[in-house]
Amino acid sequence: MELYIITTALLGWLAYTLYLIALLLRKGRDAAGGTVCVYMGNQADVAEWFIRSIYRSDGVLAGRLDVAVAVECPGDDTGRIVRILSGEKEFSLFEGAELAKVCPLVLDVRGMDKKALLVGPLNCIMSC
Numbered sequence: 519m520e521l522y523i524i525t526t527a528l529l530g531w532l533a534y535t536l537y538l539i540a541l542l543l544r545k546g547r548d549a550a551g552g553t554v555c556v557y558m559g560n561q562a563d564v565a566e567w568f569i570r571s572i573y574r575s576d577g578v579l580a581g582r583l584d585v586a587v588a589v590e591c592p593g594d595d596t597g598r599i600v601r602i603l604s605g606e607k608e609f610s611l612f613e614g615a616e617l618a619k620v621c622p623l624v625l626d627v628r629g630m631d632k633k634a635l636l637v638g639p640l641n642c643i644m645s646c
Contacts, residue, residue, distance in 0.1 A: 553610075554583050554643060555621035558600065559590025559628035565599040568627070568635055573607060575644050583643075585609040586621055590628055 554572060558565060569587065577583035587604065589597040592613045604611040627639050 552584070553586050553621050554578070555624045556585070556587045556639075557590070557624050557626045557628060558587060558596055560594065560596060561628070561630070562595035562599055564630075564632050564635060565596045566603060567632065568640065569600065569603050569607065569609075571640055572643055577643065586612065588612040588624070 554577075556569075556572070558568075561568070569585070572578060572585055575583070578585065585607070586609060587600050589600050589611070591597060592601075601611060603609075625639050625643075627635060630638070
């Protein structure tokens with residue numbers, strides 16, 4: 519009877535471990551990987567919050583995703599904020615169309631406010 523309980527417990531533990539490994543492998547395969555390419559413009563009020571939120575995502579923290587940001591007009595307030603953050607967080611900063619040369623998949627968030635960023639792009643990045 520004791521051997522049956524121990525065997526059942528070990529088989530249960532093994533099944534649970536294999537399940538977790540399968541989840542990790544599937545999540546790693548489904549994640550886009552590579553670089554999160556963000557195209558921003560006229561968003562000085564949310565630029566810092568949005569970039570810091572991206573850096574708190576699981577993909578960036580786990581090292582599966584990198585960040586690159588392009589600003590529409592590098593001389594405006596958004597450009598200055600993103601330039602300061604690029605020095606702090608050490609991500610690539612591009613001007614305008616240069617980002618398309620580096621990353622074919624660009625997340626265009628120009629003109630979005632905080633609510634739209636939460637519902638759309640940030641939710642997508644957090645699920646990676």
